[in-house]
Amino acid sequence: MSQQRIKHMVIFNLKHDSGSPEAAQFLADGRSILSSIPTVENFEAFHQVSGKNDYDYGFSMDFVDQAAYSFYNEHPKHVDFVENRWVKEVSRFLEIDFKTVI
Amino acid sequence: MSQQRIKHMVIFNLKHDSGSPEAAQFLADGRSILSSIPTVENFEAFHQVSGKNDYDYGFSMDFVDQAAYSFYNEHPKHVDFVENRWVKEVSRFLEIDFKTVI
Numbered sequence: 001m002s003q004q005r006i007k008h009m010v011i012f013n014l015k016h017d018s019g020s021p022e023a024a025q026f027l028a029d030g031r032s033i034l035s036s037i038p039t040v041e042n043f044e045a046f047h048q049v050s051g052k053n054d055y056d057y058g059f060s061m062d063f064v065d066q067a068a069y070s071f072y073n074e075h076p077k078h079v080d081f082v083e084n085r086w087v088k089e090v091s092r093f094l095e096i097d098f099k100t101v102i
Numbered sequence: 103m104s105q106q107r108i109k110h111m112v113i114f115n116l117k118h119d120s121g122s123p124e125a126a127q128f129l130a131d132g133r134s135i136l137s138s139i140p141t142v143e144n145f146e147a148f149h150q151v152s153g154k155n156d157y158d159y160g161f162s163m164d165f166v167d168q169a170a171y172s173f174y175n176e177h178p179k180h181v182d183f184v185e186n187r188w189v190k191e192v193s194r195f196l197e198i199d200f201k202t203v204i
Binding site (some may be wrong): 047 | 133148149150160202
């Protein structure tokens with residue numbers, strides 16, 4: 001039963017053009033909606049700028065433990081964001097979860 | 103000319119077996135060697151635990167700007183680590199660079 005912190009990230013591409021108002025709105029809404037879920041810590045929205053992969057954006061957040069992560073995954077705000085925004089506006093993505101090496 | 107901070111990450115797999123002394127040594131040496139380069143901030147070594155991708159490990163570090171990142175890339179300790187450890191012990195990897203959305 002791990003109580004270890006988890007850093008959850010997703011790197012992704014949008015169907016919207018780079019630099020478009022729609023892209024900016026997606027990032028702003030993602031930050032606003034997801035960071036309001038109580039167990040989400042240190043939410044950040046990023047531009048992915050390495051030319052060594054094909055992703056354009058990233059979200060990052062920390063959870064104190066797996067229970068906090070599950071609370072987020074199952075939270076109505078997250079479920080609604082995935083169903084009504086993510087699946088409609090994101091073209092591809094990769095999820096990454098980090099636990100610090102002790 | 104961006105002075106914006108950059109979060110540099112790499113997710114990777116090792117040729118060594120998971121849980122082996124050689125894998126632990128690689129993570130420990132990576133942390134020790136790379137975090138000693140003067141412009142590297144907040145170095146962390148991670149286990150990648152999401153089942154939604156095939157990578158096992160991650161390194162993360164922050165740079166105050168592109169010049170600090172370039173200093174790291176060109177530093178003899180980094181060059182030596184890449185040539186003598188990374189290319190020999192890492193089987194696949196993906197680099198990710200994040201700049202915070204303002």
